[in-house]
Amino acid sequence: MLLxxxxxxxxxxxxxxxxxxxVVADPGYEVVHATMRAPLPWREGFEKIDSHLREIGRPRHALCGVELRSPTPYSMEGFIEFNVGYCDLVQSWDLYVGDLNPVARTNVAPADSPPAAPVLHGFSYTAPEMQDAPMTFVVAGAAELREAALDEDDIIRRGESGPDALREKAGHVIGIMESRLHGLGASWELVTAIDVYTxxxxxxxxxxxxxxxxxxAGRHGLCWSRARPPVRGLDFEMDMRGVRSEVKL
Structure with a gap:
């Protein structure tokens, strides 16, 4: 359900x-996607987000998507611990809607030239746009977990990386992507970028x-990053977006 x-x-x-x-932009707004030219330690990255939003006259509440890169996949316990600090920062910005975190996120671990500590790779925010502009949105990253929860027992074909297992994992993830896409009220025709992490x-x-x-949506191609999902034992992750504006900061 959309909130x-x-x-x-x-x-x-x-x-x-x-x-x-x-997330999906409301009428009169568009989602703008920003990529960092040089990744920043994630807390410094949030300072950069704050500075950029102030420069363009947008409030902190406009932040709607975050992309992080980690040195290596976490244990499940380590990932949960990292998320506590992350959520504390998001809450300190007063971004929650009631008890819910509205900001979409992708967090993966590059296999080549990984950062020394978690960094901000990119982010998305809303900006004013014409009323009749096409729908713009971000689909958050997802890996091969059966449920939207952080439980190792829900990993599809855990510990397997053969062709059949990977096809099942990838099939499950693309199913999640499609479900979220439709949940946002969007369609494949509106997707402008698809990222694959494995x-x-x-x-x-x-x-x-x-x-x-x-x-x-395949006309835009697929962007493959040789990276792992953020938790050990996961092998395949994707995210997507449909935007009109891409910027480099």
């Missing part, structure tokens, strides 16, 4: 404490498990 974040100019799909499952890019994996689902 309103009127202070931010967007609606969001309820997720779990650290993040929502996705170190196991086997021949035929995307052709069998991802491309048949995305249909016309």
């Amino acid at each position: 309103a974040n009127r202070r931010g100019g967007y609606h969001f799909l309820m997720g779990i404490d650290p993040y929502s499952c996705g 170190v196991f890019l086997l021949e035929g994996l995307l052709e069998d498990s991802v491309l048949p689902k995305i249909g016309v």
Whole structure:
């Protein structure tokens, strides 16, 4: 169910404490996606977000998506511990809607040239736009967990990385992406960027498990990052967005 974040100019799909499952701009607003030219330690990154939003005359509440990069996948306990500090910062910005965190998030661990500590890779925010502008949105990152919860027992084919297991994992993840996309009221025709995060890019994996689902969105291609999901034991993650404006900071 879509929930309103009127202070931010967007609606969001309820997720779990650290993040929502996705966001969609309200009429009169668009989602703008920003990528850092040089990643910053994530807390410094939030200072950069704050500075950028002030420069363009937008409130902190406009922040609707965060992309983090970690040195290595966490244990489940370590990831939960990191999320406590992350949620504390988001709450200190007064971004919660009631008891819910509306900000979408992706957090992955690069396999090559990883950062020394968690960093901000990019973020999304809302900005004023024409009333009749196309829908813009962000679908939060998801890996092969059966439920929207942080429980190792819910990992699909845990400990397996053979072709059949990876196809099942990828198929599950693309199913989550499609469910969230439709939950936002969007469609594949509106997707402008699809990110895939895995170190196991086997021949035929995307052709069998991802491309048949995305249909016309495939005209934009897929962006593959050789990276791991944020928790040990997970092997395949995706996120998506449909935006008109991309900036580098």
